[in-house]
Amino acid sequence: MLFFQSLISGILTGGVYALAAMGMSLVFGVMNISNFAHGELMMLGMYLAYYLFILFNIDPFIALLIIMPLTFGFGYAVEKTMIGRVIDHPSENQILLTVGFGLIMSNTALLAFTSDPKILTTSYSSSSISLPGDISVSIPMLLSFIITCALTAALYLFLAKTKTGMALRATSQNREAAQLMGIDVSRMSSIAFGTGTLLAASAGAMIAQTYYIDPFAGHTFLLKSFTICVLGGLGSVIGAAVGGIVIGLVEAMSSAYLSTDWKDVVVFVLFLAILLLRPRGLFGRKGEQ
């Protein structure tokens, strides 16, 4: 029972990790920027889901239809006004900019919403489905996982089948060559950052139902997203998806069979082991380590 319970919990939680990490990976792949404000973008999604529910009684999963275009627009604008300006500058400048932007976001949230954690409680927040063998599956986590799978498939189709997606991949592979081929790489960067913001905010909105919302809530997921991106291969969206599930599973299994206190140790030992054996990550391309 314990094994299957941990397996299910690990996969479901890993799904949300994966969604958060995919946004970060996409931004890194296309723009070659490590976005240290990624956690705050998740926090933005959490607050949007919370207030849409509290003020307009919109279910957090339905609210995604509003949150996604809103946050895409926000990310697009941020890239145009801030991030895009440092894209050709040393990485120190990029790091400082994203860290600073994250600090502004979290402290603005602190002023606007105070430090009181908000709890989003819907009619099914604590509900679960009972399976044979005394196993239970959290309904909000299951719904989050299904939506994550749908978003991952949509992202894959967008990248693989659409002209914009192909242009994004071309920019990710070689920015200069893509520019020479007539691709508007500046626009691609804005689209990538907008999509990354959309994915982070969606992950935030979905986890908001089973987590708590405060101005610093995204910090927990920032380190996890970085770990997942490096584990899956920096810039690889599929790698981030797989990496998220792997981290979720390892956390759950180590909590169940070792100790809850040791789960981060196990995750980072595994992380180091994979990097030693495969420096470019699970799905990274050659020469990207």
Place this chain on the structure above:
Amino acid sequence: MHLESCIPLNLNRPIFMKNILLAITAAFMLFLALPAQGAGPVRIGFINSITGKEAQIGENLTNGAAMAVDDLKAKRVQVIMVQEDDGGDPKTALAAYEKLVTRDGVIGVVGPYTSASANVVASRADQYQVPLLVPAAAKEEITMKGYKNVFRLNAPADVYSKVLLSTVAPYRPKTIAYVYAATDFGVSTVRTAQVNAAAMGLREVANEKYQQGQPDYRATLAKVKAVRPDLVFLVSYDADAILLMRQAREIGLTPKAFLGAGAGYTTAQFAQQKDISPLVISATQWTDDVNWPGAADFAVRYKARFGKEPTYHAACAYEAVRIMTMSALNARDSRALCAALKAGSWNGIMGPVRFTSYGGFTNQNNHPMLVQQLQGGKYETVYPAQFSRKKLVYPYKR
């Protein structure tokens, strides 16, 4: 040089005299404005977690301290409270204490909130000889090292488990599982709970320490569920308490009692979670329904001012600032303040307060802790008998 050479020869005498008079008057006014030794406003420091992980609870302390200052000012007691934020970090707390005592010239310091910060700051209080009054940190060690300048208002960690286990002892539970945050307070509370539980004949069946802020505790709780404990002893802060109880419900963990020793189980926000919070038993330093002078009135005024129920942290901070200021009124320096704190006794919203030495503690207020249970959406005091109005509901049922 001759003095005459410094004085202008063509003096316009009336203007010159007027300027001289003005200068003397200004100097006199400035002299009056300077605080006389021991006669100016009382200057105290207050270290708290205004930002960081513990900011939510820290806000309650800030509110309580602010109310104390306003109440004192309303009684014409001049007090200046210099606030410092430690962000819940012991290093920052220590730097804040050093700044307060060396640069801000405070006579005494109230705080910090967290056990880890308070423990570190306490270790330096004797070096600077500026009294530290800890309002709500529970780690026993803080007042167990014989520090002369460290005082604590709240009950230490061992009392949490003692009162919680005493509450359920008449029902003769047999097994206990511990799930607790990996913090100084969490570890300290569980260590004493283990001693108290062993004395009661309880068998430990699980011991799970967790890192705060994780989104998923289901695997941990499933592990606890598998050993079917009679009691689940939880130490959690803030929203972790809600997360744990929510996930416990999801996986169907139903012991005979959930015992919440951390602040997370005593908040209004926890009580609002109607599908997970009922019948959870928690230990607290203060409730508004006890007959301590001004407790009920404090709750009413707090709610009117801040729009929410006060937690015990707010009450602790209120009383600590009040005691520190009242003691400092007649003390010319920190040494005299230390003596005043040692000799004094007070009876306010936290009940009778006296800093004494007992059972290995030094300058520790022997505060009676209360046990409450969420019944009908409201915290009801169920232990000890002299303060309780309702009976404990046992065993726990969903």
